Amino acid sequence: MGPMIRAHSAAAVRAAEEPLLAAGEPLMASAAFALATHVVAELRARGRVAGSVVLLLVGGGNNGGDALFAGTHLVRRGCQVHAALVSDGVHEGGLAAARAAGVRVHRVLDAADPAAAVVDLARRCGVWVDAVTGIGARGPLRGPAAPVVAALAAERSAWPQEPVVVAVDVPSGIGVDDGTVEGPVLPADVTVTMGTAKPGLLLPPAAGLAGRVEVVALGLDGTLAAEPPAACSLTAADVADLWPVPGPDDHKYTRGVLGIAAGSQTYPGAAALATAGALRTGLGMVRYLGPEVPADLVRTLHPEVVTVPGRVQAWVLGSGVDPADAARTAELHEHLSAALAARLPVVLDAGALTLLQEDTRLPDLPATAVLTPHAGELAQLLTACGEETAREDVTAAPARHARLAAEITGATVLLKGPTTVVAAPAGPLFAQQDATPWLATAGAGDVLAGVLGALLAGYGDLIASGTHDGAHLPASLSAAAALVHGRAARIAAGLPPGPGEGRARTGVPITAGDVAAAVPAALRTVLG
Ligand SMILES: NC(=O)C1=CN([C@@H]2O[C@H](COP(=O)(O)OP(=O)(O)OC[C@H]3O[C@@H](n4cnc5c(N)ncnc54)[C@H](O)[C@@H]3O)[C@@H](O)[C@H]2O)[C@@H](O)CC1
Numbered sequence: 001m002g003p004m005i006r007a008h009s010a011a012a013v014r015a016a017e018e019p020l021l022a023a024g025e026p027l028m029a030s031a032a033f034a035l036a037t038h039v040v041a042e043l044r045a046r047g048r049v050a051g052s053v054v055l056l057l058v059g060g061g062n063n064g065g066d067a068l069f070a071g072t073h074l075v076r077r078g079c080q081v082h083a084a085l086v087s088d089g090v091h092e093g094g095l096a097a098a099r100a101a102g103v104r105v106h107r108v109l110d111a112a113d114p115a116a117a118v119v120d121l122a123r124r125c126g127v128w129v130d131a132v133t134g135i136g137a138r139g140p141l142r143g144p145a146a147p148v149v150a151a152l153a154a155e156r157s158a159w160p161q162e163p164v165v166v167a168v169d170v171p172s173g174i175g176v177d178d179g180t181v182e183g184p185v186l187p188a189d190v191t192v193t194m195g196t197a198k199p200g201l202l203l204p205p206a207a208g209l210a211g212r213v214e215v216v217a218l219g220l221d222g223t224l225a226a227e228p229p230a231a232c233s234l235t236a237a238d239v240a241d242l243w244p245v246p247g248p249d250d251h252k253y254t255r256g257v258l259g260i261a262a263g264s265q266t267y268p269g270a271a272a273l274a275t276a277g278a279l280r281t282g283l284g285m286v287r288y289l290g291p292e293v294p295a296d297l298v299r300t301l302h303p304e305v306v307t308v309p310g311r312v313q314a315w316v317l318g319s320g321v322d323p324a325d326a327a328r329t330a331e332l333h334e335h336l337s338a339a340l341a342a343r344l345p346v347v348l349d350a351g352a353l354t355l356l357q358e359d360t361r362l363p364d365l366p367a368t369a370v371l372t373p374h375a376g377e378l379a380q381l382l383t384a385c386g387e388e389t390a391r392e393d394v395t396a397a398p399a400r401h402a403r404l405a406a407e408i409t410g411a412t413v414l415l416k417g418p419t420t421v422v423a424a425p426a427g428p429l430f431a432q433q434d435a436t437p438w439l440a441t442a443g444a445g446d447v448l449a450g451v452l453g454a455l456l457a458g459y460g461d462l463i464a465s466g467t468h469d470g471a472h473l474p475a476s477l478s479a480a481a482a483l484v485h486g487r488a489a490r491i492a493a494g495l496p497p498g499p500g501e502g503r504a505r506t507g508v509p510i511t512a513g514d515v516a517a518a519v520p521a522a523l524r525t526v527l528g
Pocket residue numbers: 017021027028031032059060061062063064066087132133134135136137138139140141142143145168169194
């Protein structure tokens with residue numbers, strides 16, 4: 001289990017590089033050697049290295065320079081290397097070294113149709129190295145590089161035996177700092193990233209185009225370790241560090257009591273699923289508060305649940321609650337007021353998000369309130385806050401919108417999606433890609449609310465005491481809950497717990513109940 005994947009912004013990487021470059025550190029030489037090593041490893045994994053034909057797509061900056069120098073090493077390893085120059089000027093030293101080493105240079109921009117010329121060349125190459133732009137990119141790809149990359153992206157998926165695509169630093173054209181994809185991008189199998197990961201390699205939708213991310217430290221790790229990351233992804237090891245494990249002196253109240261006000265006459269299942277998620281996560285007690293129908297169901301399914309009011313250390317409010325139900329929303333308001341007054345953590349899900357939209361407290365929430373919208377709910381919430389937003393705006397830039405909502409409301413925002421993004425008003429963004437598309441099923445969100453609520457309840461006293469690290473703890477716990485929930489879904493679907501683990505398999509359909517039932521198995525892979 002590796003440590004947290006930390007990503008830093010382009011500006012932070014440049015600032016960290018500066019003193020090393022000033023001291024004469026040969027960063028590009030190191031980057032190029034590491035890149036060549038990774039290309040060789042990919043070739044070896046697929047057959048032989050010598051005799052392989054490699055295409056370098058070379059842009060006008062140092063990103064292209066990395067590839068040209070890497071080309072010299074690949075020639076030495078017996079590869080036939082072609083460099084397609086997709087910019088009028090390219091790194092001079094790199095070009096001279098590449099030519100001297102025997103890299104075949106193609107000035108494709110002189111062709112009548114540069115995209116067709118590159119595709120022609122690419123068809124002869126088993127590995128494509130994407131070095132058009134790196135952290136120096138401004139906006140989506142433009143100029144002649146844009147149609148070239150678009151043509152290669154189309155060509156790649158049309159191949160019976162797809163080429164291996166290795167992106168240098170980032171897949172060219174992604175939003176390096178925000179993970180947006182606003183123009184053509186060539187999806188990579190591997191991204192060899194320099195110094196540290198970049199936010200766009202973790203954040204959706206760009207993260208889905210980066211493939212496996214290999215970080216080449218380049219000696220920047222010391223400097224960057226002291227810098228808070230711009231984005232990060234928790235690993236199982238991080239979650240194990242965060243997870244509350246009971247000691248011999250613990251009892252149910254010290255382990256955490258979670259109040260759940262979820263479910264309704266119309267949607268009683270939400271109450272059962274949120275409760276199931278919470279109980280399987282492990283906590284002292286669940287107190288379910290709601291009308292008779294869901295309460296009966298909860299008691300029948302989970303006799304360990306208490307259904308009378310009393311002390312709690314965290315709340316889950318709103319899953320399966322109809323915002324048009326006046327009596328029920330009045331109860332939610334009451335619970336929310338009590339939670340906020342006591343500085344207790346509170347998960348605001350589904351119906352609670354809708355009722356928040358008319359609430360004067362919306363811009364004044366603490367980071368200990370965790371909102372759990374999906375893209376459509378986040379768009380509605382932002383619109384209610386005066387930021388006209390459509391669902392598509394959120395899916396195109398999830399991190400930016402989650403952060404905006406956190407800044408406006410003061411709350412922590414867990415944005416549900418294929419990749420879960422967590423944003424607090426300050427501090428790093430979290431991106432968790434632990435689940436499987438099978439998790440897109442009714443009730444899965446209720447289970448997540450329960451898992452998160454239980455985890456927050458375990459930290460409830462600490463959070464209420466205000467002695468924790470400000471905004472960061474609820475965000476870290478939210479990311480941890482997303483990881484465990486995602487792993488539970490994978491296990492329930494018959495997949496290996498971590499996305500990178502085991503043979504690629506399709507998995508089988510799951511229900512939300514299956515996910516809740518698999519939470520202990522997911523925790524076994526985390527806590528051991
Ligand atoms: N500073 C250094 O010595 C090091 C830099 N490294 C590499 O250098 C990269 C950064 O190099 P640069 O700062 O030269 O920048 P890049 O090479 O990332 O990009 C700059 C080039 O891309 C063009 N460009 C910018 N936006 C574009 C767009 N939207 N569409 C098409 N072309 C666009 C520019 O005109 C310029 O030619 C890193 O990503 C990394 O790969 C590594 O070699 C490590 C050491």
